[in-house]
Structure formats: structure tokens, C-alpha cells
Amino acid sequence: MTALPGTVSRTGARVERLPLARFTTLGVGGEAEVWFVGHAEQLAEALEAPYRILGGGSNLVIADEGVPERVLRLTGPLAVADLTPDPALSDAETVVTGWVGGGVPLPGLIRKLQKLGLSNLEGTVGIPAQVGGAVWMNAGTRFGEMFDGLHTLEIVTPEGRRQVTPAQLSWGYRQSGIPRGHVVSRVRLKLRRAAPEAVLAKMDFADVARKGQPKMKTPGCAFKNPGGVSAGRLIDEAGLKGTRVGNAMIAPEHANFIVNLGGASSADVHALLRLIRERVGVPLELEYELWPGQD
Template identity: 85%
Template structure:
């Protein structure tokens, strides 16, 4: 880690290996900006940038990236779950602002204890709120847009607030452009009980027990439709358990690539290319690649 000159707004700036911030555990050194407010964020966005949340669903090149990498901290990583007295009704709770840097697993646990429903289907996703909203992260039991009321989005041109109805969102897609940052959201939740929410969380979590426990970005490819999931297609191609270096297509579920220890992004890229070559139907990546295309 190399500490760089402080920014004029007080943001902490360091060169760090991005591997420490990704669930896969790969990624080279880059310039990381830790921003705690909108002024620091505006300064960080004055040059080409990327936004890094919980680091799931992400494969960063071994060389890192040339752009600034922004992480939300401080107030932008805090949650106000107090019901808004104007927007809330007996049937619907609308919270205060939840920062984009808030870890999603901890948020889901807090909502369960408060007996607030709508997001329990996202249990187990190791993301931050902003990134989870940006890609509409979810499982077969629910997704982020099930529980959104208002989104605050920051771009180099300024800040705006939108609702889900303003966005063309869908499966693993929020409709928010790549260079737009989800800084805060208000949640739209249904009053329930801690016991009922916990039961739904346990049901969704139990269905994920077959997924690997090693370092992984999550599912590699979106399900293509047509009755077979991506994992089944990869398994039928005989690729389950295939290794390149220290990266492996997981024996438990073929739509996951895992880091056995010491894997490189190049190892993962090679497995992704192999899958695309061997599976008989086109597959769309669910992983985000930094840079955006597979080498070669």
C-alpha cells in the first residue's frame, strides 16, 4: 500500500491491490479513493473513475486498472432505517437514506430484526447496497428492486433522485449507466415480524447450500432461458471441476468459478473463454470485468 497526496477535499487516496476488495481475491494495484461525502466524490470523479462496492461479481485484471477506483465510506456507508413519517403508511414503510457503501448482508440482518420485509430474497449476497442496486442483484427468491423507493444517483453532471419507475430495470440490470454512482437509496418495505422475515431468509439461504464456499465472484453467466440454466449447460459440456492454474469451475455448481488459492485474473479469463467456446449456446457474463472484455 502506498499513501498518495491528500485530496483537496480530504479524501483518503492510496495505491492498493484490488484483490483485497474482491470476493474472488484477484486484482492488481490501482489508485483507490475513499470518499465520505459528496464533495470528496465530486473531486474523485474529475478524472476517469470506476466505483467499487463489495467486490462481488467482479474480476479485476492482474495489472489493475488505470482509472481512479472509488469506494464509499463514512456517511455514505451508513443506514437510517427510521420510517419516514411523510412517505410511510401502515402498509408500507419508507426508510430514511441508506448509503451505497452499506454492506448488504448486515443491512438484511437489521431489517430482519425490525420485522421489515421485501429484501430477504437477497440474503447471502456479499455486496454493498450501491453495487447491488446498480446490477439489481438477487436470487430466484427476490432482487434489490423489490425493496426500492428512491435512488440518489451521482454523475459528473450532478446529482439526481429517481424512482424505479424512472428506470428500465430488469433481470440483473438496473438500467443505470456504467459511469453513474448509486450513492444513497430509500427502501420500500412491508411491515412483518422478525420471525416471518427470518423464515423467508432461511428458506432462500437453504436453497443456496449447494453453492461453493471458497473465494468466488458468484455466478459467472446469466441464465440464457430455454429451460436450462447456465450451470446445467456448463455441466453438460463436461467442464465441472476444470482447472486453469489455481482457478476452478466449482464441482458443487458449474456456474461458479472459485479461487483455490493464488489464482490470477488470467486463470479466470481462460476458464471463462473455455466455457464460451464449449457450451453450445451463447452465454452472457454476469461477472463484471475490469477491463470490460476478455483478453484475446
């Protein structure tokens, strides 16, 4: 028997019907049944019906009518990071950590790693994601990506859980090779020992390079760079910077970002995405994930 919104499931997961806009960096999205799961039993129960996993809410545009599936949020033990070095796998240069939950916010994790003098993931500084989602899409910047610092991934499906290594996945630019419908519940990190001030210097360098990005509500970059060419430059050359549909706008600071001016709808954002594709002379692949599906 499934849990009703506003109740607790048989394994203790909290279930509520909520607007998804509150969980996204863009700030748009209709309602859905949200499950807050904190351990393996709750996650297994939540996966018994059609579901979606929602982490930090970046890189995501959700329809104004919401989605029909239950939406999972990782909390409790699945949002905790054990950064203790594993003595069997760590040495004077390398640290393999304990398990880091998929619900751990990435920005806070990067700051903790810096203070501990642990390097490999500072290139992801500033990405407003949770660990599970960042791993699933191999989030990153031109300074680094999530797979730079992964040792082991725990992946959960309705059929059970398994552990894999990066070498077992066909990962690459902005993709992990993990099939859709699989949840990254936890990971172990593989990091290099470094002076905390050296890690901080790399973070500052990467952060300065991001200063030109918009500060308003945004999912992040809209399109992947085609063939190594900057998607933002192509959109800018098409004369689209500052173009507005409703309360959504192509950011004047960086043309590969769409921002919410306040009260934007998902329909506004989709209209801008279609306009960009019509006006730019090369095919563009979305970096955003669209719920409930692609246009």
C-alpha cells in the first residue's frame, strides 16, 4: 500500500504534496508527491512506484503542471559525508574517503575538502548541486568535473543496489554513463593530499572565472558546447542576449544562461530554448534536464 501525501510511509519516509519550484535553482515547477528518504529501506520503498530523484535542483526545468511520478529527496544518513580516510586504500599522497551521501550539498563538501587539504574536486566550486545529481551528470566546469574525484559509486534501482567504479562506466563530458532511473545513493571519493592554501588558490581561480555569470535564479548553462565551440558565444553572435519571454530572459551577462526575473513559468523558459535553437546555426544539445520530458 502506497503512502498518502501528508503521511508517513510504512518505512518512516515523510510524504508530502509540494510545489517543486521551491527545490530548484530556477524557481519554477508545479506540484508533485515528494518523498523524503533517509536510509536504504525508505529508498527501496520509494522506488516501488514510478519516481524521479531531485537533488540540488540545478540544471533542471520542471513543467508548470508538475510531474505525475513521486519525487525523491535524500535526507538523514543519505545526506551525510564521512571524509575519514580509509587506511586500507589511502597513503601519503592519496586519500579514499568513507561514504558520502548523494544528498550532501556539493558547495559545502568542497569547502570541507579544502580545509582538510584534499584536492581533485575544487574545479566544481560554485555548482549548486547535491553530490548524487552532480555525479549522475558528471557536473563540472572547464577547471574540473566530478569524475576527477570518484573511487566508488553506490547505485540503487528498484531491483536492488550495486557498487561500481568509474572504470565500469562510459562517462564523459557532462554524462556519467549511469542509466536514467538509477539513483546515486552514495559515493566514496579519491582525492590527493595538498596544502589547504593551495586548494583554496585553485578554488579562487575557478571562482573568479565564473564572476561573469548571472546572479539571478537560473538552472545554469542551457546548452552543451558543440564541438568545443562556446554555446554562449554562438547565442551571443545570434543577437539573443537580453531576449525576454514573459519573466524569463537570456542573461545579458552570459548568453548560455536563462534567468528567472521573478514569476517566470516553465513555458517562458521553453519558448526561449526553442528560439535559441531556431536562431543559432548549429545543432545545440541541452544541458538542462526537462521534466516530465524533452521537447
